[in-house]
Amino acid sequence: MPHIPTPRVPRTAAVGAVVATALAAGLLVVSSSAASADEVGIHDVQGATRVSPLAGQQVKDVAGIVTGVRGYGSKGFWIQSADGSADADPATSEAVFVFTGSAALTVQTGDAVRVSGTVGEYVPGGAASGNQSLTQITKPTVTVESSGNPLPAPVTIDAKSVPAAYAPTGDPAQGGSINALPLKPRSYALDLYESLEGMNVRVGSSRVVGATDAYNELWVTVKKNENRNRRGGTVYGSYDAQNGGRLQIQQLAPVSEQPFPKADVGDVLRGGAEGPLDFNQFGGYTVVARELGKIDGKGLTREKTRRQAKGELAVATYNVENLDPTDPQKKFDALAGAVVANLSSPDIVALEEIQDDNGAKNDGTVSAEATLKKFTDAIVAAGGPRYAWRSVDPENNKDGGEPGGNIRQVFLYNPERVSFTERAPGDATTPTEVVRKGGRAALSHSPGRVDPKNAAWADSRKPLAGEFTFRGRTVFVIANHFGSKGGDEGLTSHHQPPVRSSEAKRLLQAQAVNGFVKDIRKVQRNADVVVLGDINDFEFSAATKALEDGGALRSAARSLPKSERYSYVYQGNSQVLDQILTSPGVGDADDFSYDSVHINAEFAEQNSDHDPQVLRFRP
Missing domain, CATH: 2.40.50 (OB fold (Dihydrolipoamide Acetyltransferase, E2P))
Structure with a gap:
């Protein structure tokens, strides 16, 4: 799912409550000094740490030049000392935000003002977010002394x-x-x-x-x-x-x-x-x-990967971002066009975030047949193959994501190039197991879900496993969409290093998938296994290391130069979230071709927020 925090809300006027919460959580340090906070400078308000030594106190006639006025969202204005460095201490800011809330804004940029009010620390996102706080003056009384003044030099x-x-x-x-x-x-x-x-x-x-x-x-x-x-x-x-x-x-x-x-x-x-x-x-x-x-503009272009050779199996993963039939046809057409033109019609495509047939309408619908028909029809219209599909419908509202949407992983495959081995298709709660057939590994249910009752998958997408045959060789493919990073603290957290609480769940999920791959390799050590999807974690993360444990898998991302390892852009950082991992049977980097195809994440106009990945190898 999109790597985006909780929905944005404007700062409210209830700053006192936020300050109280932050104080209780230890986010704020309030001065124990008994000295009067009257007639202080801005640098006194800011102090030399991240929180004001005057938090919770009244200040009087704080002087400054208005450097910006914001009349929407978090309403208020910034003031700065006229000379920009009133106390010559590089640690203390000479500016502060004056939060006016719903009050009318009566100042303009360039006004020289004096502000009286209460010093507060506002924590964007609330104390539980781990965010640093913003020092501000609230409930202000403002006196404009003059207008049209030059602004402090930036x-x-x-x-x-x-x-x-x-x-x-x-x-x-x-x-x-x-x-x-x-x-x-x-x-x-x-x-x-x-x-x-x-x-x-x-x-x-x-x-x-x-x-x-x-x-x-x-x-x-x-x-x-x-x-x-x-x-x-x-x-x-x-x-x-x-x-x-x-x-x-x-x-x-x-x-x-x-x-x-x-x-x-x-x-x-x-x-x-x-x-x-x-x-x-x-x-x-x-x-x-x-x-x-x-x-x-520098004219960044969307990449196109090469077509697989006749003897190469091309396996791809693509997060299509909550796709359902209520989305406009142009989204289906754009995503389908990318599968054909940019991914060169892979033999197998593992899709993440396919929603049910009425999207976010929360009425118990779990089938995604209409979604998949509309998507595969669009691929044909774009000049691609007539893909068949396999999946397992989830239990209603048990796999996380948008309520009512019932996102799941789906296999598309080109029956002209590859066949799917149907073995007693599983259901939402029945696990597929590794069995021995003719001396080789096989799945008890294909398609089937991996360990769906494991607590690691609570309110999260369960892995989808399937058996495919290409040129007489069996390939096991396991499609994943691990738990999101929701709840993790940002890089600018007041905790350093930041708390990444979501990692615990992905670690358990990775261990479950790793154990399943090991089960396959116990029966057939040279089995070709491809684990792929939106792992929601980096190639250097604990989750990836757990997937690789014991040499069961290796992340193909590391076959790329370090500068090419990314599938997502978050807050200006290009990073890996989507991965393809391979068993030793697939071979090493000399035996396969791996491509992170950059068509979405770097662009203002996106069909998804993820870039797809393609692996080509000879089973």
Whole structure:
């Protein structure tokens, strides 16, 4: 399923409740000083850690120049000290967000103001998200002293100013939090950004590493050589390669007044962006551009993989993103066209996120026959083969995903090239087992589900296993859609390293699939086994290592150069989520051809948010 956090909601006026929750969770540090918080400077409000030493206190007549006004979503404005560096401490920001909520905005950019109100710490996404907090002044009383003032000069964020190290290690005594640690902006990228929270910043002309999305956002990098790949992206190659040069770009003007530019990965935001540096739930540090450059398109093209040779079996995996008959025909046509033109009509295609025949309508329907007929008809119309299909319908609302949608994995196969071995098709709850037939491994149910009653698959898609025959040779294919990353903390979490709670479930799922592959190989050591799908995890993850345990499988992603290992782009990081793993019987990298076919993830216009994968080998 799409690797996207929970739906966006605007900041509400109930900041006090959020602050109370954050205090209870230990996210905020409130000053124990008895000194008066009256007539303080912005740097006093911000302090030299991630949370204000004045959180929960009243402040009076905080002076600053308005550098940006936001009249939608989280309404309010940013103020900054007129000279931009009032206390000469690089750890303390000289700007702060003034949250007005539903109150009318009565200031303009360039106004010199004094603000009185309550210092608060807002945690985007709530305390349980693990996100850092945004210091702000709430319930404000604002006095405008003059207008038309020059804005404080922007701080330039570039490759030289952003440290190579991403974040300090969290304090074990504080549960791994970095909230109370003194900021070291010359040592860590996250500390630099926090020291500039709310300030007027500028990035110069920068390469786009995350395409424009549906929320009118894109990602750029200020470090042009940081883990760059040949198509212009920035590769996330390990848990220690967070790519600190990435920044999200939004614009201050509403799109109704100023359309947001459309950009693909590799394009250049010519002229860069200038505006306040915000922190939000869906990307962390974000330049909210008051001034925004133009997109210099570099013409990124969608890849096409080669056609398999006569003696090669081509097996693919493709997450088609909640496909159901209520989707417009153009989505079916686009996905089908990609199967034919970009994937060169593989012999077997494992599909993820095929929904039932009425999509999200939650009425007990579980059949996906109409969905699959519409899709396979579209493939024929695009000039492809007449694929047959095999699957096992899930129990209603037992496999996660969109409620009522009943997503599942499905095998498409070209009967002109490959045959499916039907063996007492299984059902949603009956496991397929490995049996011996004629001295060779076989499945008790084909198609069948792998260990469907295992608690690892609760509210998650169960693996689909099938036996295929190609040129007289049996190939076992196991299609997967592991549990999502929902609930994991982001890279900008106040816990460092971030808590990745979803990994525990995928680890158990991987162990179950690995055990099934080992069962096949116990009966037939040289069996050809292909495990594939949306693994929802990286090629270096614990889940992948568990799949590979004991030499049962090997991720084909590692046959690619490191810069080519990605199928998804999230917050400007190109990363692996979709994988194909092979048993030793398939051979090593010299015996197969593997391709991550980049047709979606890098583009503003997408038919799915995942790139498909293709493996070609000679069984």
